[in-house]
Amino acid sequence: MAAVYQALHRRVSTLVCRLHSTYVKKMRYLNQLKEDDSLCRQAQTSGTFYLFHNLSPFLQKVGKKYLVPQLSAAEVRGILEKLQEAEQWMEESVLIGCSDEHSPRFALDLGALDKSVIESELQGSFTDLRKALFVVDGKDSPLLASAQSLLRWHGSHQYCSKSGQPTQKNPAGSKRVCHASGVTYYPQVSPVVITLVSDGSRCLLARQPSFPPGMFTALSGFCDVGENVEEAVRREVAEEVGLEVESLRYAASQHWPFPSGSLMIACHALVGAQRAEISMDTLELEEARWFGLEEVVEGLKREPSSSKQDDGSFLPWFPPKQAIARQLIREWVQQQTA
Numbered sequence: 001m002a003a004v005y006q007a008l009h010r011r012v013s014t015l016v017c018r019l020h021s022t023y024v025k026k027m028r029y030l031n032q033l034k035e036d037d038s039l040c041r042q043a044q045t046s047g048t049f050y051l052f053h054n055l056s057p058f059l060q061k062v063g064k065k066y067l068v069p070q071l072s073a074a075e076v077r078g079i080l081e082k083l084q085e086a087e088q089w090m091e092e093s094v095l096i097g098c099s100d101e102h103s104p105r106f107a108l109d110l111g112a113l114d115k116s117v118i119e120s121e122l123q124g125s126f127t128d129l130r131k132a133l134f135v136v137d138g139k140d141s142p143l144l145a146s147a148q149s150l151l152r153w154h155g156s157h158q159y160c161s162k163s164g165q166p167t168q169k170n171p172a173g174s175k176r177v178c179h180a181s182g183v184t185y186y187p188q189v190s191p192v193v194i195t196l197v198s199d200g201s202r203c204l205l206a207r208q209p210s211f212p213p214g215m216f217t218a219l220s221g222f223c224d225v226g227e228n229v230e231e232a233v234r235r236e237v238a239e240e241v242g243l244e245v246e247s248l249r250y251a252a253s254q255h256w257p258f259p260s261g262s263l264m265i266a267c268h269a270l271v272g273a274q275r276a277e278i279s280m281d282t283l284e285l286e287e288a289r290w291f292g293l294e295e296v297v298e299g300l301k302r303e304p305s306s307s308k309q310d311d312g313s314f315l316p317w318f319p320p321k322q323a324i325a326r327q328l329i330r331e332w333v334q335q336q337t338a
Contacts, residue, residue, distance in 0.1 A: 022100050029102050033095055033172050040104075040171040044090055047104035049076045050147055053118065053126040054111035055155075056146045059136065060124035066135040068126065068144065076108065079121055083113055094154065094173030096147045107147035109155075129257060134304070134320045137279045141322040142255065149261035151189045159187075189255070189263045193232045194220040196328040197243065197269045199276040203296060203332050204241060205316070206280075206288035214307040214314030216291075216299070217325045220264070232269050241288050242279025251331060254324040266324045268332065291316070295338045296329060 004185045033040045048070035051058040073090070080089050080164040089179040093106040110118060119125050129148050133141050150173060160167050160178035167176040167185060176185045196218040197204040205216035221236040223229070234245045256264045280288045291299070297314070309315060319325045 026098060026100060026102065030095070030098055033098075033104060034170075034174040036074045037171050041094065043095075043104040044093060044106060045073050047098075047106050048142065049093060050096070050105065050107045051076070051114045051118070051122075051126075052107060052109040052111070052148065052151060053113075055109065055148050055152055056126040056128050057132050057148070058118075058122065058124055059127050059132060060122070065137075066127075066132070068136055068140040069122070070105065071122075078200055079118060082121065083117060091171065092169075094147070094150045094169075095171075096150065100204075105143065107151060109151045130261060132136065133322050138322055145255055149189075149255070149257045150187060152257070152260055157185055158335040174302070187261065189261045191223040191229075191232075192220055192256070192264050193223060193229060193236060193267060194218050194264050194325060195233050195237060195248070195267045195269045196325075196329070196332055197237055197241070197245070197271055198332060199271050199273045199290070201273070201336075202276075202290040202292055203329070204243075204278070205238070205291050205318075205329075206285050209286045211286075212304060213303070214317050215319065216287075216316050217319050218266075218328050219288075220325075222262075229265055229267070233269055237269060237271070240281050240284050242281075243271045244278065246272055251328060252324060256324070264324050268328065268329050293333065296333055298306060300326075300329065300333070 009208065033043055049072075050068065051071065060069050061067075089108070089110070093108040095104060096107050096317050097105045099105070113124055129144060132144060136144065154169060154173060154176065157167060157176055159165065160181050160183055162183055163178055163181040165178055165180040167178045169176050174186070177183070178185075204219070206219055207216050211217075219236055219240050221232070221240070223232040224235070227235070229250070230248060233248050237243050237245050243246070250266055252264040253266060254264045256262045276290070278288055278290070299318050300315045302315060304317055307315045307317045318329055
């Protein structure tokens with residue numbers, strides 16, 4: 001009988017913990033905001049807002065730091081009133097999360113308004129997201145990335161692909177509805193594999209022509225329809241550098257807003273040291289080569305601004321700490337030095 005009471009007590013305790021979990025409460029509240037339009041509109045009057053202008057987030061520089069200000073609804077409304085804009089602008093915001101205290105967070109793109117007036121009013125600037133991710137605090141980058149992806153999705157899904165009629169956003173921005181066809185559209189993400197290839201003692205890094213000078217990163221590519229992660233990794237490595245993967249292991253995943261909403265699935269891949277000659281796809285890549293441990297360690301220390309040499313060439317440097325590619329590179333270094 002005692003064992004029965006103990007088991008019952010454990011079950012009740014577990015249920016109480018779940019019901020009082022901050023995370024569970026927050027997730028259920030966010031789901032309510034997505035499903036209940038009136039509740040979401042009410043939250044827009046008390047929540048905080050991240051501002052964008054043509055998908056570029058607003059930042060403020062304080063000393064050497066770049067901050068991502070969270071504006072109150074009253075502050076945003078005050079800016080809109082100074083620009084003599086209508087109240088419906090608030091309806092264009094999208095829900096991107098909430099604090100542990102249930103303060104809702106929204107993102108709003110003011111791309112149709114005068115950028116200079118907003119920047120002057122708030123003493124900051126709208127910054128390209130790729131640049132912003134290099135300078136903002138790590139806790140802010142996921143929110144900015146999610147916000148931009150969601151705002152971009154709404155901008156590109158204004159019309160129904162079945163009827164051609166305009167679609168309507170719900171207050172939370174979690175879906176768009178075509179009332180003519182009855183079709184509901186939901187934001188989607190595209191799976192992308194990103195892979196750090198190693199031959200056991202070296203790792204392979206590459207760059208595309210569009211990259212900033214000197215930046216190298218891991219190989220990546222979108223998954224094809226019908227592929228699993230393992231098949232996508234093997235195909236991408238074969239296509240881009242002409243190598244055959246012998247084994248691979250999953251590392252982690254990350255949302256990434258470039259070129260749109262992507263789910264980066266990060267892996268480590270091993271190729272045979274005797275068959276490690278690179279045959280690069282020049283249509284995809286500008287350069288791909290093997291890096292030794294010492295060169296990788298030095299590259300991790302290097303900032304983009306310090307990579308240019310006197311002769312105009314650039315020393316290798318790697319993506320910002322917020323990027324999962326850097327995590328893969330650091331994990332490889334740790335494995336080599338273990």
